[in-house]
Amino acid sequence: MIHTLLPLKATFDACHALSDDEWHTIIVQGIKMEQPKHREHGDYAVNISFLARYTKLAPPVIATTLLPHLNIQGFTATAIGGFINFKATETSLLETLLPTLKGTQQAGQNTSKQNERLHLEFVSANPTGPLHLGHGRWAALGDSLRRIWQHNGAKVVTEFLVNDYGQQMTNMANSVWFRALEHLKLAPFPIPVEGEKFLYYPGAYVTDLALEYLEEDHNTQAITHIFEQEGAKRLEQLASKELLFELRNISRNAMLQLQQDLLKRFRTHFDIWQLESHLHLSGVVEKTLDRLKSKGVTFEEDGALWIKSTEVGDDKDRVLVKSDGSYTYLTADVAYHDDKFNRAEHFTSIVNIWGADHHGYVSRITAAMQALGHDPQRLVIILGQLVNLVVEGEKTRMGKRKTMLTLEDVIEEVGVDAARFWLVSRSADSTIEFDVDLATSASDENPVFYTQYAHARACGILRNAFNKIVDLETGEESPARFNKKDYEAFKKGITAEAWETLLLKPFEGNPQAYNKVRETILLLVSFTERVEDAGRVNAPHLIARYALDLSSDFHSLYAACRVLCDDPQEALARLLLVDVLRLTLAQALDLLGVTAPEQM
């Protein structure tokens, strides 16, 4: 389109004063192909009103002047007002569906990201308890992005950082210790502590861990022994260092296993499970710290080591090493990101999905990466808003020590398909409010069934075409309409022209049906573009929307027009359309990690 317009400067008298470069810039920046909201305006449209400033002509005049010069293969163009509308020929539309139909290419597959190597980190929960619904949102979002990017030709590595190093793991171990004491009737849970603020995890899974630990007799004896020896000391010292270390590892392993199993069940794939403790033990953290020091971006104050993050856009300088010599969480995270930047794959983008509660963190990490000499453009942070729970009409924030709705509970209640579809069908920018009392509505009224039903329906039609027909009242059998081999042969040999004749010509006297069929074809054709968009703007919800739109078109078409009609050739042509639709719908659902059942 742009290419066609570039030589047309001479068409307008007022434009002679412009240089070719100026004209070029105007056209390139001004011309945008868009899809009109109303189909009577064509399949695609270009608004040329912006040329009025340069040509000193009214937009409709410009449009009609340009029109004769626009001969674009596969399209017919018309000028209305300030718009030039393009209508694709049916043959060209059907042509683009052939690769999907014939199985030479997956629906929507494209190369828009073929030069990208993407690293995606998401979920990254603490191994101190089960995953909750909020984690589920990141899992659904991240995993869908992985699928979409891959469909766009990118190489993607997904990674989960296991935060198994900090204070929260000690709290976890202590919690198990307390539960063990409670079970042995040595102390109540929680143990009241004077003047000490002590965090502990109250969940039943902690008790389970303690009980499991106590099943070994020598463990029971050890705990009893330690308690008797050191019972009078301060609370944190109750459990000996060795025991705490052991309980930490046991808890970490058990919780990690729990999370891994659940994420697998949630069809969320991670290539790498990175232990934070490993970053410390292997010296990665120290190495990054040394590099920061050598870059001269650190300074000492009040006995702590700081990074001058304000010099690269942060609003405060941050502590890296506390005055007691231990590292802050930031230090470990900076090291982790530094490590990701340094990996052999040399990722084009390093993407993180964070909850909105971490947004204050963006400038710090970005600043640190810049200080380390990395291109901050390569770091992409997707901030997702949180999931709030509504319990008995009141909002509560979800958190480990507050009201919790585990992802497992939700899956049990509504199933993986409904949960994933529901979580991923709204934009990451909007806060989700989940009414626990209406949890079933996330199930019964879930639009995922609407779209799954469309898929099952399409499969049903294909089944009917190849199966014997049994009269339910008389029990009489008549032979199947088609046999599979003939259909496959027909499919293999079909051309866009022949398909168009059989599919659309019969509807020429019936504009309503004709438009329904055409609409459906057009939507099928636009799938690739939608997959590209969803990948470009990191928005899987566009795919969810698409699946619903396509389902709606199909249900409507189904009601208006019988696929297995009397004319066998026409029926075959319609079956082909149903086939493409089935494949496209299944692909859309797969990009969201949702199954496409053949019957329901």
Place this chain on the structure above:
RNA sequence: GUGCCUGUAGCUCAGUUGGAUAGAGUGUCGGCCUCCGAAGCCGAAGGUCAUGCGUUCGAGUCGCAUCAGGCACACCA
């Protein structure tokens, strides 16, 4: 107080880089099973796009202000 996100139909939410008449599901009301699954289809009602000003030929979309809600502002992780 400062920063980020949000405010669109009764409810839950779409609306990609500004474009032609504002979109869907759900709910409400009214129709449709003598042919491929009614988990469906067809139709109706329902809107000051939070409010005001601005930029533009053109604003739900961009800017500023106000109001309302969410989140964050540690030598915690």
